[in-house]
Amino acid sequence: QLQLVESGGGLVQPGGSLTLSCAAPSGRVNYYATGWLRRAPGKDRDGVSCISRHGDVTLYVDSVKGRFTISRDNSKNVVYLQMNDLKPEDTGVYYCVADLLPCSSTWWSLPDFGSWGQGTQVTVTS
Secondary structure (H helix, E strand, C coil), X not given: CCCCEEECCEEECCCCCEEEEEECCCCCHHXXXXXXXXXXXXXXXXXXXXXXXXXXXXXXXXXXXCCEEEEEECCCCEEEEEECCXXXXXCEEEEEEEECCCCCCCHHHCCCCCEECCCEXXXXXX
């Protein structure tokens, strides 16, 4: 299991940008596919994006394609989510997750993940 620590959430106006970071203080993040989920108020969690162990595969849900970019720097044990053109419907708690299973179109449907961060709040409002 991997310890994950998110940061970078906040309050932003529609059309604004935020960059979320997910750090793995114990290292070894390169062993895991990593991704982001979000939970909007009163809703179930939704997948957002995932990235393969070495960053050669990135996947996004349709609602964020073209606006969000996931990346990783394994030398720093950090995964990023650059979020541009934010919309009110992007509001929620964003969780960084990691698992030994590879990033795929069904990855977000896993019943659970090996590692979770504590979550960081993103609020998009005017």
